Amino acid sequence: DENAKVRWMMPGMILSRSQGGTFHYAGCGCTGQVPRLPSLVDAGVLKEDCTHRRLRVLYLVPHHNLTGGMKMLVQQMAILTQRGHHVIAAFRAAHGRVLPPWAESLVVASEMLISPSETYECFLRRTRRHWDVCAVGYFTQLAELDNFWGPLLYWEQGHEHLFAEGRDAQTLRWDLLFHHTMLRTPVALAAVSSYTAETLALQFSRRCAVIPNGIDCTTFYPANQLDSDSVSPDGSRPNAFGGNVPTKPDGTATLGAGWRVLLVGNPMQAFKGWDVALEALRIVSASIPELVVTWICQQQPTLPALPYPVQFIVDPPQSQLPDCYRTDQDLLLFTSRFEAWGMPVLEAMASGLPAITSSCYGVEHFAIDRQNCLLVPARDVAAVAAAVIELLRDGTLRYALAVRGRQTALDFSLKKAGDALEGALLRTSSFFSRMSWQQAMDLV
CATH class of the missing domain: 3.40.50.2000 (Glycogen Phosphorylase B;)
Incomplete structure (x- = not known):
């Protein structure tokens, strides 16, 4: 689809959505071509059957900081657990907790510490028989998964690189990594909002479902009844x-x-x-x-x-x-x-x-x-x-x-968010269970 291709304008500049701007720039590592293997994953996952079944879902916890994104990952693990799925949380550290200390109410089926000397790719290969689909917590984790073909879902919740910021000397390498992972890594994507989905489509020709945030309105409620x-x-x-x-x-x-x-x-x-x-x-x-x-x-x-x-x-x-x-x-x-x-x-x-x-x-x-x-x-x-x-x-x-x-x-509601999350995980698991690496390479 010609309209889905990455649009190139002035290097290093992002314009409004209505102007069709770009945040690609000289040296960002992008070629201007539609990413063939990731595009195959996108198309296959979106049209996949999502017949309900119990899943074993592995979450790669990216960090323990109290951020909005991390709070939503914790919420997702809680939703899936309540729906009867087997949730496994994994965190890379020599010792200590797997789940953030502020997530005191979250209980998952099992927790795993990943050795600091083990890559995410090696860990996933070693534990592959124990999970059906893996939720990757942050794009920096994808850097170690370039060569992994399997049911990975990355839910894009936003960061400065999604908005053409973060290009100073300290963060430029992460900006380059974001461009690389979006165009090279064969991972299923989801987006937290319509804007995020539109940005991934416009800038990287990536298509994905939207998994909106949800909120528990029995916990967050007015002091008195609103009429x-x-x-x-x-x-x-x-x-x-x-x-x-x-x-x-x-x-x-x-x-x-x-x-x-x-x-x-x-x-x-x-x-x-x-x-x-x-x-x-x-x-x-x-x-x-x-x-x-x-x-x-x-x-x-x-x-x-x-x-x-x-x-x-x-x-x-x-x-x-x-x-x-x-x-x-x-x-x-x-x-x-x-x-x-x-x-x-x-x-x-x-x-x-x-x-x-x-x-x-x-x-x-x-x-x-x-x-x-x-x-x-x-x-x-x-x-x-x-x-x-x-x-x-x-x-x-x-x-x-x-x-x-x-x-x-x-x-x-949490139900709306949970339905979208469950559907994305089911489609990702189903697609990769029937599509081998060799079959994918033959198609591209």
């Missing part, structure tokens, strides 16, 4: 989502010590746009001096002098995270430059907390401006500040976004 039929014109209905009570058209608060804005994420990750958030809130505080900011983060940053207080919730247990969303907050502010998904936005929606989010690609899989959130341009301090002021002063809008956000979250 869209009981909103008065001036927004005077008592706040049902855990923040202040608007009593006038201008949103004057009568409870608490000011208006509360929630930030969620790692302050060490600059792409999250913390500089934009903090500067926008500086502007907001000039109009709304009662502003109070809460920041849920993995480690507490050192901040410059700010005209508003910032209260930190550092590394809370994952079991306590839902309470942080629904307790005394008025809105979530999310200002990433890029995301393949943007899980804090969906967590806020599930909790009945209205959200302001930047237009950071993947989040638009579920976020719709003025329907279930406010969308603002990434990096635009003035637009962010204006949106925060508008939402804090408009009780009716806050409540409407809370209601519709909750409805959105209910649409992204």
Whole structure:
């Protein structure tokens, strides 16, 4: 298909989807040709039968860091276990835990430590009779699997290289590796969002199914029941989502010590746009001096002098995270430059907390401006500040976004995510069970 081929434009430049841009560049290692063997895998897996059966699923755990991507891998293992599949978790380390220490509630069928001296390819060959399909946790692991032909599924959840960033001296080699694995490694792919799937198709001619994130709406839920039929014109209905009570058209608060804005994420990750958030809130505080900011983060940053207080919730247990969303907050502010998904936005929606989010690609899989959130341009301090002021002063809008956000979250259930995950694993296992390496090479 001519339209599926990689499009080449200016080296090192990425444009918007509507402009059909590219992030290939001189030296990225790509040839401009459709990858024949990976394309064969894509086509075969997508049309494969996915008749339900119990699977033995091996997860290659990439690291123990508390990241959104790692949280979703843990969630997947839990979903598959609950559905009766035999889940095996493997982690490369000399000793210690296989699963992250913060995933205390996850129990899998078995755990395996991989020796630091053993490659992933050798480990998979050695243990092949014990599993039906392997879920690869991160693209860097694929570097050791170039020569492995078997039922591997890589779920692309996003990273800086998917958005044409990460090309400084320290991270350039990982960018080159990402290009290499997408065009050379015969692994089945899945994407977390429609944007991610479109990017893999446009930049690498890779086709894949979408496995969306899901959220447990029995864990993330509003402080009180949301009822869209009981909103008065001036927004005077008592706040049902855990923040202040608007009593006038201008949103004057009568409870608490000011208006509360929630930030969620790692302050060490600059792409999250913390500089934009903090500067926008500086502007907001000039109009709304009662502003109070809460920041849920993995480690507490050192901040410059700010005209508003910032209260930190550092590394809370994952079991306590839902309470942080629904307790005394008025809105979530999310200002990433890029995301393949943007899980804090969906967590806020599930909790009945209205959200302001930047237009950071993947989040638009579920976020719709003025329907279930406010969308603002990434990096635009003035637009962010204006949106925060508008939402804090408009009780009716806050409540409407809370209601519709909750409805959105209910649409992204764990069942929906589990069905998509199960289907991708079943198709991957089935395709590789009937297609040998030699048969594949004869076809390409």
